[in-house]
Structure formats: structure tokens, C-alpha cells
Amino acid sequence: MADTTLDLGSLQTLLDRVAGLKIACVGDLMLDRYVYGDVTRVSPEAPIPVLKQKRTVSMPGGVGNVARNVAALGGIARLGAVAGEDAAGAELANVVRAEDRIEDFIDRPAGAATIVKTRFVSGGQQLLRLDEEDIAVGVFSRDDVFADASAILLSDYAKGVVTERLIRSALWAAQASGAPVIVDPKGRDFARYGAVDLIKPNASELAAATGLPVETDAEIEAALAALLAATTAKAIVVTRAGKGMSLVQRGGTVRHFPGRAREVFDVSGAGDTGLAALGLALASGASLEQAVELAILASGVVVGKSGTAVVSPGELIEAEMSQHASLAHAKVAPLDELAGQVEAWRRQGLKVGFTNGCFDILHSGHVAYLAQARSWCDRLVVALNTDSSVRRLKGEGRPVNDLDSRAVVIGGLASVDRVTAFDDPTPIALIERLRPDVLIKGADYTREGVVGGDLVESWGGEVRLAEFKDGFSTTKTIEKMTAKAEGAA
Numbered sequence: 051m052a053d054t055t056l057d058l059g060s061l062q063t064l065l066d067r068v069a070g071l072k073i074a075c076v077g078d079l080m081l082d083r084y085v086y087g088d089v090t091r092v093s094p095e096a097p098i099p100v101l102k103q104k105r106t107v108s109m110p111g112g113v114g115n116v117a118r119n120v121a122a123l124g125g126i127a128r129l130g131a132v133a134g135e136d137a138a139g140a141e142l143a144n145v146v147r148a149e150d151r152i153e154d155f156i157d158r159p160a161g162a163a164t165i166v167k168t169r170f171v172s173g174g175q176q177l178l179r180l181d182e183e184d185i186a187v188g189v190f191s192r193d194d195v196f197a198d199a200s201a202i203l204l205s206d207y208a209k210g211v212v213t214e215r216l217i218r219s220a221l222w223a224a225q226a227s228g229a230p231v232i233v234d235p236k237g238r239d240f241a242r243y244g245a246v247d248l249i250k251p252n253a254s255e256l257a258a259a260t261g262l263p264v265e266t267d268a269e270i271e272a273a274l275a276a277l278l279a280a281t282t283a284k285a286i287v288v289t290r291a292g293k294g295m296s297l298v299q300r301g302g303t304v305r306h307f308p309g310r311a312r313e314v315f316d317v318s319g320a321g322d323t324g325l326a327a328l329g330l331a332l333a334s335g336a337s338l339e340q341a342v343e344l345a346i347l348a349s350g351v352v353v354g355k356s357g358t359a360v361v362s363p364g365e366l367i368e369a370e371m372s373q374h375a376s377l378a379h380a381k382v383a384p385l386d387e388l389a390g391q392v393e394a395w396r397r398q399g400l401k402v403g404f405t406n407g408c409f410d411i412l413h414s415g416h417v418a419y420l421a422q423a424r425s426w427c428d429r430l431v432v433a434l435n436t437d438s439s440v441r442r443l444k445g446e447g448r449p450v451n452d453l454d455s456r457a458v459v460i461g462g463l464a465s466v467d468r469v470t471a472f473d474d475p476t477p478i479a480l481i482e483r484l485r486p487d488v489l490i491k492g493a494d495y496t497r498e499g500v501v502g503g504d505l506v507e508s509w510g511g512e513v514r515l516a517e518f519k520d521g522f523s524t525t526k527t528i529e530k531m532t533a534k535a536e537g538a539a
Contacts, residue, residue, distance in 0.1 A: 056343040057464075058370050064344065065363040067334040069124035073326075074196050075117040076220065077205030077212050077234075079131030079156065080165035080183075081142045082111030089172045099177060101170055108145050110152075111167060112322075113205035115360075116234075119326035120203075121151035122360035123348070125333075130155040130195035132188040132211050138164035155195040162188030165209060183209070190216055196223035200333035201230050203325055204243070208236035217243055230332045233283075234325045235259075245282040247332070250325060252289045264288070270296045271304040287342055289324060289349070295342050307342050309350065323352040323361060381461035382469045385483060388431065391468060392484050395429050403427030404486035405516075406477045408440045410449040412459050422516045423490040424465035432466050433480050436473040476501045487511045 056064070084107045089099040110118060110129075117127035129146060133139040135158050142164055146154055163184035170177045190211050196202060202220050206212040221244055224231045230247040238259045240249055253264045260280075262273040274286055278298060285299040294309035324345040331341035344366075351361045351369050383391065392402055405423050409416055409432070424430045434456055440449040449456065453471055461469045472480050481489065481502035489506040493515045497503060503513040 056340050056347070058367070060340070061344070061347075061370050062367065064331060064334060064336055064340065065124065065366065067336075068330040071125045071200045071330060071333045072128055072198050073120045073125050073329050073333060074128045074130060074199035074202045074220075074223075074229075075113050075120060075205065075326075075329075076130035076190070076195055076203065076216065077113035077116070078165070078207035078209035079114050079129075079133055079142070079211070080111040080167055080207075080209075081108060081138050081145070082115070083108045083166060083168040085168060085170045087170070087172055089177070099172070101172055101177060108141055110142060110146050110149070112165070112207050112209075113203075113211075114142075114146065115322040116203055116205050116326050117152050118149060119323045119348075119352075119360045120330060121149060122362050123326060123330055123366075124363055125151070125326075125330050127152045128155055128195050128199060129153065130190060130192050132157045132159065132162055132190050134158065134162040134164035134188070135160060136164050138166045138182070155192045157188060157190050157192055159188040189213070193219050193223070196220060196227075196229075199223070199227065199229050201232065201329040203329045204231065204233045204246075205322070205325060206234060206236045214242060221245065230329075232325065232329050232332065234321060240277060240283070241281045243281070243283065245284065247283075248285045248287060248328065248338070249277075249281065249283045250287050250289065250321075250328065251277075252321065253291070256288045264290075267296070267304075267306055270306075271298075274298045274304055285338060287328070287338075287345075289321065289345075295346055297338060297342050299338065305339070307339075307346055309346060320349045320353050323359075324349045378458045378461035381466065382457045385470055385480065388468055388470050389483055392429075392431065392486075400428035401487045402484070403430045403488040403490055404433070404477075404481060404484060405430070405490040406433035406435070406472070406480075408435045408444065408449060409456055409460055410440065410444075410451055412456075417463065417465075419492065419516050420460075420463055420465045423514075424467075426490065426514050427488045429467040430465060431468045431470065431484065431486065432460055433477050434460065434469060434471045436471050439473050439475075442475075478502050478505075481505055485509060485511075489513045490516055493517045 085103055086105050087101040087103040089101055091100050093100050113131050117129040120127040129152050133142050133156050139158055146152060166182040168180040202224055204212055204220060220231055232248040233243045233246050234250050240259050243249060256273050257264045260273045260276045262276060263269045264273050270288060277286055278300060287295050287297045289295050292309045294307045296304055296306045298304045327345040327348040328341045331344045347366055347369060348361050351365050352359050395402055403423055403426055437449055437453050457469045460466055478501055486506060488511060489502055491500045495515060497513055500513050506513060
């Protein structure tokens with residue numbers, strides 16, 4: 051699996067950079083209509099539910115939903131598509147005009163028909179979908195949609211708008227401006243899209259295009275290699291639902307990005323959300339890896355919503371914070387569980403490091419210390435003194451933060467792999483049980499003064515002394531806080 055490159059800080063920076071970027075969203079447009087109601091009885095005419103209608107909601111679907119997601123994430127969507135000169139087309143034009151930050155480049159040629167998808171929903175579940183569509187959707191000819199675009203998104207639902215002419219126009223515009231071109235494809239002939247920057251099929255589309263299985267990572271890798279060989283695309287990313295996404299760039303190897311564990315409520319439009327996130331991220335100058343991670347995060351949020359939904363920057367920040375907290379909690383382990391994990395690491399040939407301390411109020415000195423400790427091993431275990439142990443060592447009023455709080459904060463650091471606790475005067479029992487390869491303490495200790503050092507060296511391990519940054523300590527932090535509080539009184 052790929053290492054994450056999009057932490058909370060870089061996510062905020064990325065979201066700031068995408069604000070106001072113009073993104074051309076071109077492709078098949080449809081009217082998504084949701085009829086909500088209650089079902090309380092079965093029809094006497096046939097064994098089917100009777101839906102008592104309460105409200106109807108209409109919104110742009112297809113490429114229109116891509117545009118809505120671009121706008122919701124802070125970009126400006128230039129929506130290029132075709133709608134009919136019919137009642138549904140008029141309704142679609144109205145709902146597009148009602149959307150903030152969407153610029154209308156919709157063609158409405160004579161004879162074109164508007165595609166309408168009506169979903170009947172009760173109790174949060176779709177009962178039926180009614181599709182009204184005609185193959186005569188019309189030809190899109192508004193090449194001015196590409197002007198000033200920082201990225202070009204082609205949303206192909208195989209309804210006839212994404213023609214070879216449109217693809218050539220997009221590639222010419224991109225060549226002139228330097229904007230990346232990303233395609234959400236349909237069909238089996240992905241070579242028709244030409245030398246686009248990124249093609250984004252889902253797993254079933256990848257299987258259909260290559261004729262290969264796509265269940266395992268190895269099968270995905272083989273299918274991506276085959277598709278890359280059959281096209282001139284610069285990169286391909288395949289969406290794999292709960293399994294995340296897999297990315298390959300021409301001349302490179304496949305990287306697998308895990309999905310985010312989320313409760314799935316409705317997958318409608320998740321692909322549109324992912325396409326919008328990819329386009330905005332690449333337009334802002336983010337790496338492909340960061341773009342994929344943003345797409346995974348955004349898609350994971352939107353599947354927890356009902357209907358063809360969008361996601362906002364605030365929701366992405368909240369989701370990332372929640373994920374960060376969950377990961378931190380997951381690192382906290384009791385001794386028996388931790389011993390099993392350490393043994394598993396050892397069987398993998400990984401070097402395990404161990405350090406301990408109170409870590410009451412985390413400061414930059416602690417962060418630097420733990421980062422240095424992690425540089426000496428493959429996995430780092432941190433053992434925290436329990437609250438009563440800290441009190442015995444530091445006196446009444448300590449710790450300032452209880453054990454649970456300290457464990458989660460320490461677990462939130464990328465340098466820390468597992469956190470546990472001990473109540474004894476020394477961590478010698480933990481050291482004997484875990485048998486670390488590297489025992490780390492601060493440089494204020496001497497080698498002879500490190501508890502458990504002789505034991506670790508007896509089984510071939512080593513003792514390392516990590517530097518503390520000058521001027522940082524929990525005691526000094528508390529003294530400063532106390533002085534400020536007294537001065538304000």
C-alpha cells in the first residue's frame with residue numbers, strides 16, 4: 051500500500067489552493083429527479099408498494115454532478131453539455147442557474163432530448179428508477195468552455211456527447227494551456243481518448259476494457275498494465291469501491307491506496323465526486339498521489355449521504371480529523387495484544403524500537419525526540435506512565451492530561467506505531483516481554499543509567515540516546531502557563 055502524502059495540514063493547504071480555480075466539466079448531462087415519499091401499504095392491484103409522494107427534488111446529474119462537486123469544493127465549474135429544447139431541458143437549465151459557481155455552456159440544439167433519471171425513494175431506500183432517454187442528445191460545439199480552464203474533465207456516460215471531435219478539442223486546448231485532462235470513461239475502447247493525463251475507470255470498467263479479472267491487487271496490476279499498453283494515456287487510476295484506488299503512471303509501478311472505512315448510505319454520484327476532486331487537485335499543482343488521496347477522502351464522505359450529493363471543504367477537514375483520531379486510537383494497545391504485534395513485526399524482519407516516559411504536555415521537543423527514535427528502527431513502541439505513576443514521579447497536580455488523552459495524542463504522531471502503558475516504577479517488565487531491538491532514552495541519561503539496557507544488549511539489541519531540543523520541557527511549559535495565569539489575575 052502507498053504511504054499517505056495528504057495529512058491534515060497538507061489537506062488544508064490543498065483546499066486553500068483549489069479555491070477559485072476554473073475547471074471545464076464537459077460530457078453527458080442529465081436531470082436527476084428524486085421523488086420522496088412514504089410507503090404504508092401494498093397496492094391491491096399488484097404486489098408492489100404504494101408510494102405517497104411528499105416532495106420532489108431536481109438537480110443536474112452526470113457531468114452536471116461533477117460540476118456541482120467542483121463548485122462545492124470551492125472551484126468554478128464551466129459546465130459544457132447538451133440538453134433538449136423540452137420541458138425537462140428548461141427545468142435542467144433552471145437548476146443549473148440556481149447553483150453557485152457554475153458557469154453555463156450548455157448547448158440546446160433543435161431535436162435534442164433531455165435525459166431524465168427519476169428515482170423513487172422511501173425510508174432512505176430507492177424503490178425504483180425510471181430512465182427517460184433518447185439517443186438523439188445532440189452534438190456539443192462550445193469549445194469556448196475550455197478557455198482559462200485549469201483542468202479539463204470529460205465525463206463520458208456513453209450518451210453521445212463525448213465524441214472524437216470533442217476529445218480532440220479538449221486535447222488541443224490542454225496542449226495550449228497546460229491544463230491536465232482527466233476522463234471518466236465508458237465502453238471498452240479507452241484508446242479513443244488519446245494522450246490524456248489520466249483515465250479513471252472503476253474496477254468493472256477496467257475488467258470490461260481488458261477482459262481480465264480485477265479482484266486482487268495482483269490482478270489489478272496486470273489489468274492496468276494491459277490497459278496502459280493499449281492506450282496512450284499518461285496515467286490510469288482505477289476506483290475499487292471500499293478497497294480504495296490503484297494508480298499507475300506510464301513508466302512506473304502500480305501503487306495501491308486503501309479506502310477509508312465509512313458507512314455507505316448511497317453510492318450515487320461517488321464517481322463524479324472523485325472526478326471533481328482529482329481535477330481540482332491536479333489543477334492546483336498537487337501530485338497524482340495527493341490527488342488520488344483527496345478523491346478517496348471526498349468519495350468516502352459523499353457515499354454517506356443520500357442521493358446525488360456533494361461534499362464541502364469543511365466536511366473533508368472533519369472527515370480527515372475523524373480518521374486521524376481513529377488511527378490514533380487504533381495504535382493504543384494492551385500488553386498482550388502488543389506482544390503479539392511485536393512478534394509479528396519481528397517475523398517480518400522489522401527492527402522494533404522502545405521508549406517510555408510521561409509525555410504529559412506534548413511539545414516540539416517530544417516530537418523531535420520521537421522522530422529521532424523512529425529513525426533508528428522500523429517500528430516504534432512508546433510506553434506511557436499511568437496517571438498514578440506520573441503522580442508518584444512528578445507530585446500532586448500531575449499529570450495535567452490523563453492517560454487516555456496522552457495515549458491518543460502520542461498515537462497521533464506518524465513516528466509512533468504503538469502506544470501502551472505501565473504502572474510499575476520502571477518499564478523493565480515491558481522490556482522483558484517485548485524484547486525490543488533498540489532501547490531509546492534521552493541524552494540526559496547515561497548508557498549505564500538506562501533501565502533494561504543490559505537486557506536488550508544481552509539478546510543482541512542496542513541502546514541509543516536521543517537528543518532533546520534545548521528549552522523545551524513539560525515542567526517549563528507548566529511554569530509559563532502558571533505565570534501567565536497569575537499575571538492575568
